[in-house]
Amino acid sequence: MRVKICGITQPQQSVAIATLGATALGFICVPTSPRYVTTAQIRAAVAQLPENIDRIGVFANTDISKINQTAIDSGLTGVQLHGDELPEFCDQLRQALPQVEIIKALRIRSLEHLEKAAHYAQYVDTLLLDAYHPQQLGGTGQTLDWQMLQQFSPSCSWFLAGGLTPDNILTALSQVKPDGIDLSSGVEIKPGDKDLDKVALLFEKLGSRE
Numbered sequence: 001m002r003v004k005i006c007g008i009t010q011p012q013q014s015v016a017i018a019t020l021g022a023t024a025l026g027f028i029c030v031p032t033s034p035r036y037v038t039t040a041q042i043r044a045a046v047a048q049l050p051e052n053i054d055r056i057g058v059f060a061n062t063d064i065s066k067i068n069q070t071a072i073d074s075g076l077t078g079v080q081l082h083g084d085e086l087p088e089f090c091d092q093l094r095q096a097l098p099q100v101e102i103i104k105a106l107r108i109r110s111l112e113h114l115e116k117a118a119h120y121a122q123y124v125d126t127l128l129l130d131a132y133h134p135q136q137l138g139g140t141g142q143t144l145d146w147q148m149l150q151q152f153s154p155s156c157s158w159f160l161a162g163g164l165t166p167d168n169i170l171t172a173l174s175q176v177k178p179d180g181i182d183l184s185s186g187v188e189i190k191p192g193d194k195d196l197d198k199v200a201l202l203f204e205k206l207g208s209r210e
């Protein structure tokens with residue numbers, strides 16, 4: 001299973017988290033976020049990473065040329081769209097960045113929203129289901145109603161996000177079968193500062209399933 005640890009700001013934590021077992025690291029390119037990083041910070045954070053670790057830039061309602069430039073300058077392997085991007089936008093972005101994984105994040109409030117999520121599947125490589133918060137786009141620590149996701153089976157791969165922690169991850173995965181998981185505040189000391197003990201505990205818990 002893919003494991004993405006999101007909201008990395010410190011270069012030395014990138015390497016440590018990849019060594020612990022993360023398959024993907026997420027970098028927040030949304031200027032209003034307390035986890036925001038510049039292109040130079042992303043470059044520093046990915047410089048020592050093994051090739052096989054996915055480097056995902058998280059954007060919200062950003063225009064294609066800006067995403068494109070950041071992806072090139074930072075060496076991103078994936079772009080996560082965390083705003084109100086429509087399927088047509090995802091399609092255009094995919095054509096502009098054919099080598100880059102396009103991930104559409106959806107903040108799920110109801111079954112109706114979940115049905116909407118499936119419409120994106122043909123325009124993106126991967127979906128990411130996150131919890132809804134009225135004021136914040138992401139990194140909120142709010143969990144989704146996992147029971148509601150039990151029948152979720154889109155035609156592309158998908159990540160479960162939203163309030164996952166080392167303490168609740170096994171309960172979540174006993175109810176839902178995503179292709180990957182995404183964690184941020186659940187493995188943090190404070191926004192952007194990851195708690196490596198919690199990251200290690202997460203992989204210990206995941207290892208206990210095998």
Ligand SMILES: O=C(O)c1ccccc1NCC(=O)[C@H](O)[C@H](O)COP(=O)(O)O
Binds near residue numbers: 026161163185
């Ligand atoms: O994390 C942020 O600060 C953020 C800001 C704006 C848009 C997206 C953001 N995070 C996106 C992520 O992929 C988080 O990992 C996801 O929301 C889960 O966060 P958490 O509930 O804290 O695990």
